[in-house]
Amino acid sequence: MRYSNFFIPTLKEEPTEAEIPSHSLCLRAGLIRKVASGIYSFLPLGFRVLRKIEDIVRDEMNKAGAIELLLPAIQPSELWIKSGRWSEYGPEMFRLKDRSNRDFCLGPTHEELITYLAYLDIKSYKDLPINLYQIQVKFRDEIRPRYGLLRAREFIMKDAYSFCRDEEELDEVYKKMYRAYSRILERIGLNFKVVEAKTGVIGGKYSHEFIVLAKNGEEKIVYCPGCNYSSGYELSRFVPGNNKDSRDEEKPGFEERVGEVFTPDITTIESLVQFLKVPVDRIVKTILLKDKENNIYAFLLGGERELNIGKAQDFLNKELKMIGEEDVENNLNSTGLNIGYLGPINLPCHIKILADNSIKKRKNFVVGANKKNYHLINVNYPRDFVVDSWGDFSYPVPGDICINCGSKLEFERGIEVGHIFKLGEKYSLKLEAKFLDKDGKLKPFVMGCYGIGISRIMAAAIEQLHDDKGIVWPSAIAPFAAEIVVTNPQDDRLTKVAEEIYSSLTGFGVEVIYDDRDTSPGIKFKDADLMGIPLKIIIGKKFLDKGKIEVEFRKNSHKEELIPADISGIVRYINQSL
């Protein structure tokens, strides 16, 4: 491809709307342009990257036995009403009406359509298992689109749906998809982690998220460097780190006398730390939650920790809500409780006390006195209060320990690019999609669904792999493998060589872009770096001086010189830049 025949509108200046590098670089390198909030055009260069990602995904899906098809982006409301999601999905779904006032939506996902297809045409266990996928545009009217392609309202996704006879068969397909997704990200060349995740509203029992590690990622994950444990922040299991009390080391096990301290207007952990001049892990916080029947629970956890309501709910198997000031006034005013001065001692006895494992070993800690403007110091368990249940109710903090191998857990951020679910029978039951099994019985399909964001991978790759000069594409998805730069296009000696190299590389099937623009070399170098082309082939001064051309690697600026006739050498370097 000749640069002059191509279309790469690059931007020198930082676009104001871009908050993070991938967004800015997508715009600056001429990959995308915004059309409306969260809606983007893919320009030729971006489109090439998208195609490369698609090709890899398609290849791995095919290898894993999945079959490609294409479902419509527009979907009638009927199937969604049947599955119950027409009302469930809410304002995140783009809805529209046709000329005769029938309801449609722009598909945010395709479980309904694929299940309908299975209902129509998959009749027998002999057809199973089957795994169908498509690469399609999706629409979600996000409340707050942001970060360019990372949270767009129109985006491209590969989604696969599997139909199986039973759980066992589903397990196998699920494992295949797990491996396929791992291979996809390995082939693209991204650093990623697979974490156990919540299933959310899509339903199902079991799911894994594929997270591309990047500082600006929206997902927090926890992983163990010692074994292969990794998990989403919310779900992570861990052993609380040993938050030792310094005084405990001087006098092990010594329990001091409880004292009441006047702490006027000190209602936050932070202010308490400053006021009492104690480390934050000497404080035990008390948080009140209530269930739907207005039963109240007090959760105790280390001052350095946050309550994980999800875990608390799972523990009690009840839906819980935080108690606010109004609740205290409305329901608890007789008790004299004050938000900001809560503690486990002298709580009304109908309030159950649940303690986080993190406070089990603590001595002489600080709690609220259940009396306005007072805290208690030197509180000890079990001397001073009772606990109804112990459990894990908090998010992990630095210093916490792997539940499997005892190493210190590490924290990372990343971008969720893939998510695989075991759906089970949720959709096949609702949409009556059944097959005739070997035993002659009609059974609902056992389903799985597997999504991976094509356009999101593009942004995630940039987010993970860039420097101050621009994008550093991994060569598997680089829009071009190499760029030929002629420093002075007016000099026939240089352009002649460039033309020769260009045509032989093209002949070898190398995707090369030849920057034949009549412009200064600086601009060409800067653009090539911004676009992230893995290898530059430079024809200039060195050629005039000693008949050599140069190749320069984008990722480390390493340069090599060779003679122009050595095309195989150039090809070798192109392969090396992989």
Added chain:
RNA sequence: CGGGAUGUAGCGCAGCUUGGUUUAGCGCGCAGCGUUCGGGACGCUGAGGUCGGGGGUUCAAAUCCCCCCAUCCCGACCA
């Protein structure tokens, strides 16, 4: 949906407080000519704007007032 901000040439911005010497500027980019040619070169010439939209105040509005729209940020919501 709540809070905050912005909207002036393709991009980045100034001008608005205090309405009138502004025929609306600047930098980058763009077009033409010439000089350059190893890390965003230089000179000259030029094209490009209903100042987000509508209404109002005024002799006069980019500038003051009201309404609307769009975009961005924070939060809530959603996963």
